[in-house]
Amino acid sequence: xxxxxDFTLAELMIVAASEAWRGDGELLASGLxxxxxxxxxxxxxxxxxxxxxxxSEAFLVEEPIPLGPRGDxxxxxxxxxxxxxxxxxxxxxxxxxxVGPTQVDRWGQTNLSCVGDYAKPKSAMLxxxxxxxxxxxxxxxxxxxxxxxxxxxxGEVDMVSGVGFKPERWNDGERNDLMQIRIVxxxxxxxxxxxxxxxxxxxxxxPGVSFAEVQEKTGFPLxxxxxxxxxxxxxxxxxxxxxxxxxxxxxxTAIKGNPPGIRPAS
Amino acid sequence: MDKRMTTADVVGALRDGMTIxxxxxxxxxxxxAIVREILRSPVKDLTVVAYGGPEVxxxxxxxxxxxxxxxxxxxxxxxxxxxYRKAREAGELKDLMELDEGxxxxxxxxxxxxxxxxxxxxxxATDVVKLNPELRTIRSPYDxxxxxxxxxxxKLDVALLHVNVADRLGNTLVTGPDPYFDHLFARAAEQxxxxxxxxxxxxxxxxxxxxxxxxxxxxVTGVVEAPFGAHPTSCPSDYGxxxxxxxxxxxxxxxxxxxxxxxxxxxxxxxxxYQEKNGGAARLGTLPxxxx
Numbered sequence: 001x002x003x004x005x006d007f008t009l010a011e012l013m014i015v016a017a018s019e020a021w022r023g024d025g026e027l028l029a030s031g032l033x034x035x036x037x038x039x040x041x042x043x044x045x046x047x048x049x050x051x052x053x054x055x056s057e058a059f060l061v062e063e064p065i066p067l068g069p070r071g072d073x074x075x076x077x078x079x080x081x082x083x084x085x086x087x088x089x090x091x092x093x094x095x096x097x098x099v100g101p102t103q104v105d106r107w108g109q110t111n112l113s114c115v116g117d118y119a120k121p122k123s124a125m126l127x128x129x130x131x132x133x134x135x136x137x138x139x140x141x142x143x144x145x146x147x148x149x150x151x152x153x154x155g156e157v158d159m160v161s162g163v164g165f166k167p168e169r170w171n172d173g174e175r176n177d178l179m180q181i182r183i184v185x186x187x188x189x190x191x192x193x194x195x196x197x198x199x200x201x202x203x204x205x206x207p208g209v210s211f212a213e214v215q216e217k218t219g220f221p222l223x224x225x226x227x228x229x230x231x232x233x234x235x236x237x238x239x240x241x242x243x244x245x246x247x248x249x250x251x252x253t254a255i256k257g258n259p260p261g262i263r264p265a266s
Numbered sequence: 267m268d269k270r271m272t273t274a275d276v277v278g279a280l281r282d283g284m285t286i287x288x289x290x291x292x293x294x295x296x297x298x299a300i301v302r303e304i305l306r307s308p309v310k311d312l313t314v315v316a317y318g319g320p321e322v323x324x325x326x327x328x329x330x331x332x333x334x335x336x337x338x339x340x341x342x343x344x345x346x347x348x349x350y351r352k353a354r355e356a357g358e359l360k361d362l363m364e365l366d367e368g369x370x371x372x373x374x375x376x377x378x379x380x381x382x383x384x385x386x387x388x389x390x391a392t393d394v395v396k397l398n399p400e401l402r403t404i405r406s407p408y409d410x411x412x413x414x415x416x417x418x419x420x421k422l423d424v425a426l427l428h429v430n431v432a433d434r435l436g437n438t439l440v441t442g443p444d445p446y447f448d449h450l451f452a453r454a455a456e457q458x459x460x461x462x463x464x465x466x467x468x469x470x471x472x473x474x475x476x477x478x479x480x481x482x483x484x485x486v487t488g489v490v491e492a493p494f495g496a497h498p499t500s501c502p503s504d505y506g507x508x509x510x511x512x513x514x515x516x517x518x519x520x521x522x523x524x525x526x527x528x529x530x531x532x533x534x535x536x537x538x539x540y541q542e543k544n545g546g547a548a549r550l551g552t553l554p555x556x557x558x
Contacts, residue, residue, distance in 0.1 A: 055558065091387075133366045
């Protein structure tokens with residue numbers, strides 16, 4: 001009999017996020033936000049030690065830096081990576097970023113600019129930031145902490161900030177072969193865009209979540225991957241590493257209400 | 267040769283309708299003492315070119331922005347820049363050039379190298395091209411025939427920067443870990459004014475320190491000594507951003523008459539009063555650098 005391990009939904013999602021980088025070899029892993037960053041850090045410490053990471057400022061580190069106040073911890077740098085070099089890296093394609101867009105559509109297009117009419121938006125957000133360049137040049141994964149029809153919209157995202165697989169958006173002579181969408185980690189499931197004609201698929205469901213629920217909360221049709229399964233539970237070793245990477249438990253604030261990883265039966 | 271001047275001299279050199287680039291990045295190393303001087307001046311109808319932080323929000327709130335060329339506006343610790351957001355949602359910012367962060371530096375680079383454009387893939391197949399019809403594409407003249415965006419040069423009338431150290435000749439040092447793109451702003455501009463935490467007579471450095479110089483003095487029109495001149499943004503390695511000031515500033519955007527109250531309290535009384543209102547040198551000099 002195996003010992004029962006308690007874990008939170010955030011911890012399940014960190015482990016799911018870490019899988020995004022499996023097999024990437026040597027490239028810059030950028031996890032933007034608490035869960036993506038912990039996912040990238042966990043990937044580097046477990047299955048993908050070749051990944052390059054920064055201190056989220058300007059230096060490369062070989063040991064992922066724990067979140068929050070560092071106490072006695074002194075980062076040890078292995079190199080230099082200011083913003084200017086990040087662009088050189090992005091344009092050269094040696095990066096895999098996991099970002100949290102405000103909207104995602106059926107073509108994998110993303111929006112970080114504004115919701116509503118561009119001239120007078122209902123909600124103005126950050127701006128396109130690096131999404132246009134990231135999305136067309138290197139591997140991207142998405143992180144969605146609130147899987148809903150507001151995020152996974154029915155039509156096109158309101159302002160296409162990151163490129164996707166919509167043929168009408170690409171003109172003759174433009175290269176769309178350098179982009180890659182790896183996975184989408186949400187609070188309900190893990191998805192990809194590897195279905196027929198780049199259709200969105202559900203690859204795994206978090207414990208207690210049904211495909212029907214995911215479909216209900218998604219504005220476009222989904223298909224179930226042939227090997228659809230339950231999202232892997234964190235192991236004791238993974239949880240120990242997560243605790244070391246996040247000693248102040250910032251991850252407890254990453255998902256509203258910090259729910260358990262296994263939904264209590266309703 | 268002596269390029270020293272005051273913030274009033276800098277703003278006196280600005281004209282209505284100018285295209286002005288602001289160095290720094292979001293809430294980091296923005297030339298805020300000069301921005302506050304602009305807020306106190308009648309200068310208007312500006313085209314603001316920036317990796318936007320509070321300077322964008324403040325200039326929007328003051329009604330001084332005719333056009334905004336940007337990739338984002340953020341305070342990081344408070345993700346959405348409150349007055350940029352307010353201006354956008356009120357439909358007040360009509361003339362926008364929203365660009366990918368990388369395209370943006372590419373446009374500055376083209377201007378600095380006196381090229382009409384530089385090619386890039388970034389922006390294709392997004393609304394960046396749709397919303398900016400002035401962006402043209404170009405087909406590679408070589409066998410690949412790839413179609414790329416011809417990112418036009420972002421030429422600036424004036425660049426405004428804030429650095430850690432300068433001297434009277436216009437030599438500058440950025441002692442924080444990241445120089446951002448200040449050097450490209452300096453190269454893209456007809457005139458470049460730099461405020462600094464400390465202005466010395468002549469920099470006389472060892473080789474390691476001299477590497478913190480990121481652009482040449484012939485690009486620098488004037489230098490201004492402005493201690494805590496980046497506040498409330500950060501100025502690594504000297505001080506971090508002021509989260510409590512950001513909160514106060516962000517809250518004002520939600521209050522009736524909030525902007526005017528902010529201006530009355532922090533802008534109108536001048537820089538000495540501004541520092542006192544924010545705890546004086548004792549507090550400003552010890553604002554902790556953010557930990558990421």
